[in-house]
Amino acid sequence: MNQAxxxxxxxxxxxxxxxxxxxxxxxxxxxxxxxxxxxxxxxxIESGLDPLQSQGLSAIIFAGAVQLAIMxxxxxxxxxxxxxxxxxxxxxxxxxxxxxxxxxxxxxPLRWRLSLxxxxxxxxxxxxxxxxxxxxxxxxxxGGGLFFYLGWxxxxxxxxxxxxxxxxxxxxGLDFAIAxxxxxxxxxxxxxxxxxxxxxxxxxxxxxxxxxxxxxxLLIAVPVAMLVGFLYARSFEGE
Amino acid sequence: xxxxxxLLCVAVLVYGSRFLLMEPWxxxxxxxxxxxxxxxxxxxxxxxxxxxxxxxxxxxxxxxIDNHYLVASIIVVLLAKLxxxxxxxxxxxxxxxxxxxx
Numbered sequence: 001m002n003q004a005x006x007x008x009x010x011x012x013x014x015x016x017x018x019x020x021x022x023x024x025x026x027x028x029x030x031x032x033x034x035x036x037x038x039x040x041x042x043x044x045i046e047s048g049l050d051p052l053q054s055q056g057l058s059a060i061i062f063a064g065a066v067q068l069a070i071m072x073x074x075x076x077x078x079x080x081x082x083x084x085x086x087x088x089x090x091x092x093x094x095x096x097x098x099x100x101x102x103x104x105x106x107x108x109p110l111r112w113r114l115s116l117x118x119x120x121x122x123x124x125x126x127x128x129x130x131x132x133x134x135x136x137x138x139x140x141x142x143g144g145g146l147f148f149y150l151g152w153x154x155x156x157x158x159x160x161x162x163x164x165x166x167x168x169x170x171x172x173g174l175d176f177a178i179a180x181x182x183x184x185x186x187x188x189x190x191x192x193x194x195x196x197x198x199x200x201x202x203x204x205x206x207x208x209x210x211x212x213x214x215x216x217x218l219l220i221a222v223p224v225a226m227l228v229g230f231l232y233a234r235s236f237e238g239e
Numbered sequence: 240x241x242x243x244x245x246l247l248c249v250a251v252l253v254y255g256s257r258f259l260l261m262e263p264w265x266x267x268x269x270x271x272x273x274x275x276x277x278x279x280x281x282x283x284x285x286x287x288x289x290x291x292x293x294x295x296x297x298x299x300x301x302x303x304i305d306n307h308y309l310v311a312s313i314i315v316v317l318l319a320k321l322x323x324x325x326x327x328x329x330x331x332x333x334x335x336x337x338x339x340x341x
Contacts, residue, residue, distance in 0.1 A: 028326030035333070053242055060250040065288065070249055080240050080248060087249050094256040096280040099269065106263040117258030122285060131278055173340045175292055176308055180315050180332040182289040187319035189282045198279045202286035210291050211300050218287045225283040230276045 007137040015139045022127070022143030029123045030151035032184065033064070035177035037152050040067050041159020047075040051160050058156040062149060063121065064178070065090050089219060096222075097125045104136035112138055119145025126185045194237055198229030311336035 009015050037058070044054035049071060057067045066087050073083050097120055098105075105116055116138070126132075128141045190196050202225035209217035260267060269277070293312045294300060304310060315332035322328055 028324070028329065031326055032329035032333075049242065053246065056243070056246055060246065061253055063253050066249065066253055070245070074242060074245060080245060083245060084248060084252055087252050088256075091253050091256040093280070093284040094253070095260055096277060096284065098257055098260040099267075100274075100277045100280060102261050102267065102269070103274070105261045113258065113261055117261060118254060120257040122281075122288075125281060126285070129281055131281070173307070173336060176311060176336045176340075177329075177333060179289045179292040179308065179312055180329050180336070182285045183312055183315045184319050184325045184328040184332070186282055186285050186289070187316060188323065188325075195279070195282055199282050199286050202283045203290050206287045206290035207294050207300065210295055217291065218284070221287040221290070222280070222283045225286065226276055226279040229279040229283070230272075233275070 005135045007135050007140075009139065018137050018139035019143035022137075022140035022145075023147035025127045025140070026123060026144040026148050029126070029181060029185065030148050032177060032181040033123070033152060034155045034158075035174040036064055036181070037155025038159035038162060039174040039177075040064055041156040041161075042163025043068065043159075044071050044156075045160055045163040047071040049074070051164075054160050055153070055156060058153045062118070062152065063091060063094075064152075092219065093122075093222065094120060097122075097129075100129060101125070104130060108138060112142075116141055116145065119149060121145075121148060122182075123148050123185075126189075131189070192233070192237060194229045194233035197232050198225045201225040201228045307336060307339040311339055 007018070009018065040058065041054055044057055044067070045051065049057070057071065061067055061070075069086055069090055070083055073086065098117065101116075101120065105113055108116070119142070124141065124145045127144050128136075130136070133140070186199060190199060202221050205221040205224050206217045209220045214220055259265065289312075293308045294302065294306075296306060296308045302309065311332060314335045315328060318328040318331055319325075322331075
């Protein structure tokens with residue numbers, strides 16, 4: 001495996017600076033997920049979890065899509081096996097992320113692997129992946145990850161409090177916030193033809209598999225789109 | 240099974256999916272090709288999560304001007320291109336959606 005390049009700091013001051021830089025980099029995404037966090041908190045209450053459990057979803061699981069999926073299943077009285085299989089499908093993309101980050105993180109000390117692993121969300125991956133930063137900066141990643149964790153949990157708390165007071169919070173179309181955030185993250189990633197093709201393929205294949213009820217569509221659309229982008233780059237972009 | 244036990248099991252599984260493949264003791268060697276392939280994971284995954292929300296409001300496929308999610312998403316794409324600023328893009332995009340969806 002290629003050894004990654006690291007940013008090394010000698011003074012604590014520079015570490016703090018990098019930490020803050022990471023927090024600032026993830027700030028826009030954190031603001032953007034506030035509606036989604038509020039929705040997650042309020043839906044958890046609505047689905048019958050108590051406030052502490054609702055906060056626990058965000059505090060210990062820390063994965064929006066998984067949280068939304070399991071609260072419905074818990075409410076419906078689903079068994080642990082079917083809950084875990086569904087979670088495995090939804091969370092499977094994290095295997096991809098950690099495989100990508102492996103070259104950057106695997107040689108760090110255990111405490112770094114444990115904490116950056118816990119914080120590795122879609123959002124942190126979006127700002128800290130090697131495509132964005134060829135030189136890995138652990139303090140930058142930690143700052144971004146922790147700031148996002150804090151933001152997500154505060155938004156959840158607001159949702160829990162609001163959810164106990166406002167009915168029909170979910171009819172406000174807060175789910176559009178998820179789509180808007182992800183689109184805002186995707187567009188700047190499209191730096192060459194193969195990436196555009198990958199995104200278009202993911203869109204079309206998702207639509208088709210959702211339409212035909214192939215569930216979860218994620219598991220079909222993602223490998224196909226990655227492969228199409230990769231093969232196009234190899235054939236036409238000389239990689 | 241009580242709710243807390245379920246939450247803990249799910250937390251362990253999610254954490255494992257994020258953490259495990261970064262562990263150095265795991266004999267996992269990624270070839271150049273695999274590493275190249277993996278660079279497409281982020282856009283592919285994010286697109287595959289966003290697409291059903293945009294194209295299937297109310298769980299029904301809707302490709303028309305009446306689909307507020309789709310119209311607002313097109314605006315978000317344009318905003319992202321024009322402003323190159325995530326925060327402005329998302330805030331203005333949400334505003335457009337709120338106006339459409341009233």
